Amino acid sequence: MTILTTIDPVSAEPKAKALLDGVQKKLGVTPNMMKVMATNPSVLSAYLGFAGALAGGLLGNRLHEEIALAVAQANGCDYCLAAHSLLGSGAGLSEADIATARAGTSSDPRTAGAIALARRLGQTRGGGTATDVAQARAASLNDAEILEIIAAVALNVFTNYLNLTADTDIDFPPAAKLAQAA
Numbered sequence: 464m465t466i467l468t469t470i471d472p473v474s475a476e477p478k479a480k481a482l483l484d485g486v487q488k489k490l491g492v493t494p495n496m497m498k499v500m501a502t503n504p505s506v507l508s509a510y511l512g513f514a515g516a517l518a519g520g521l522l523g524n525r526l527h528e529e530i531a532l533a534v535a536q537a538n539g540c541d542y543c544l545a546a547h548s549l550l551g552s553g554a555g556l557s558e559a560d561i562a563t564a565r566a567g568t569s570s571d572p573r574t575a576g577a578i579a580l581a582r583r584l585g586q587t588r589g590g591g592t593a594t595d596v597a598q599a600r601a602a603s604l605n606d607a608e609i610l611e612i613i614a615a616v617a618l619n620v621f622t623n624y625l626n627l628t629a630d631t632d633i634d635f636p637p638a639a640k641l642a643q644a645a
Contacts, residue, residue: 470501542626544638576602
């Protein structure tokens, strides 16, 4: 059960209501995470702006979903794993692609390089090194794309932490369990 306040879009104060109505119009649903964020409309507005800006970025929706899955798996965020498994499917990821991203890799060298950098940033709390950047460049990622990976990690860490702290009720189909390595 969500332990932080959730805002009912019907009775929300005007700024929160406008933001939640926009989410409903765009997605056809108002996810519980957004209802938690709406407790502070500035937080929801900032999230929507950041996510919207990245959606128009260089990496494409598919790679953003793979990064989100890798970060959510590393942080143990079941809410985000459920959401990004569904969104990833919508972006063209197969069940195998989703599992591979969650495991921190990909059969595509460029995608594997992006996910490796994302995971490294998460592991080091943003302490990427010249070697990490060189490895990303070797995977055919340019500096503009590397900056977008950093931004995507930051956005996903925020949502992971929010949902872990709030214990947000999962309103997406649960993510598949990954097979444990022997």
